[in-house]
Amino acid sequence: MKKQLIYLSLIVFAGILVMYGCSSNKAKVNPTPSSPAATVSIQNFAFDPATVTIKVGSSVTWTNMDTAPHTATDLGNAFDSGSLATGKTFNFTFNAAGTYTYHCLIHSMMKNATVIVTN
Numbered sequence: 001m002k003k004q005l006i007y008l009s010l011i012v013f014a015g016i017l018v019m020y021g022c023s024s025n026k027a028k029v030n031p032t033p034s035s036p037a038a039t040v041s042i043q044n045f046a047f048d049p050a051t052v053t054i055k056v057g058s059s060v061t062w063t064n065m066d067t068a069p070h071t072a073t074d075l076g077n078a079f080d081s082g083s084l085a086t087g088k089t090f091n092f093t094f095n096a097a098g099t100y101t102y103h104c105l106i107h108s109m110m111k112n113a114t115v116i117v118t119n
């Protein structure tokens with residue numbers, strides 16, 4: 001009986017670990033509905049909004065509103081705006097679903113921005 005209890009608690013513990021592992025990846029999923037297209041302002045050394053959700057085949061347009069140059073660079077190399085001067089825009093169309101995490105190559109604190117592309 002005691003052995004069964006130990007097995008049971010091990011199984012529950014493993015289950016919690018698995019659930020935690022899965023949810024930690026998906027915790028950042030934005031519950032807002034997917035948009036046909038999205039715009040992101042780069043302002044005050046931040047991407048605003050930091051997360052956008054779009055449908056496959058839609059595009060995101062970034063606009064640099066700062067006086068400093070910025071980039072929008074995907075960590076998985078799906079897209080890279082290159083250096084955007086003040087007022088410049090970059091547009092990218094996402095043809096594959098997934099979560100794209102991007103950052104600014106010039107400013108290391110501008111990180112963890114995401115584009116979520118849904119089917």
Ligand SMILES: [Cu+2]
Pocket residue numbers: 045069070071104105106107110
């Ligand atoms: Cu920057």
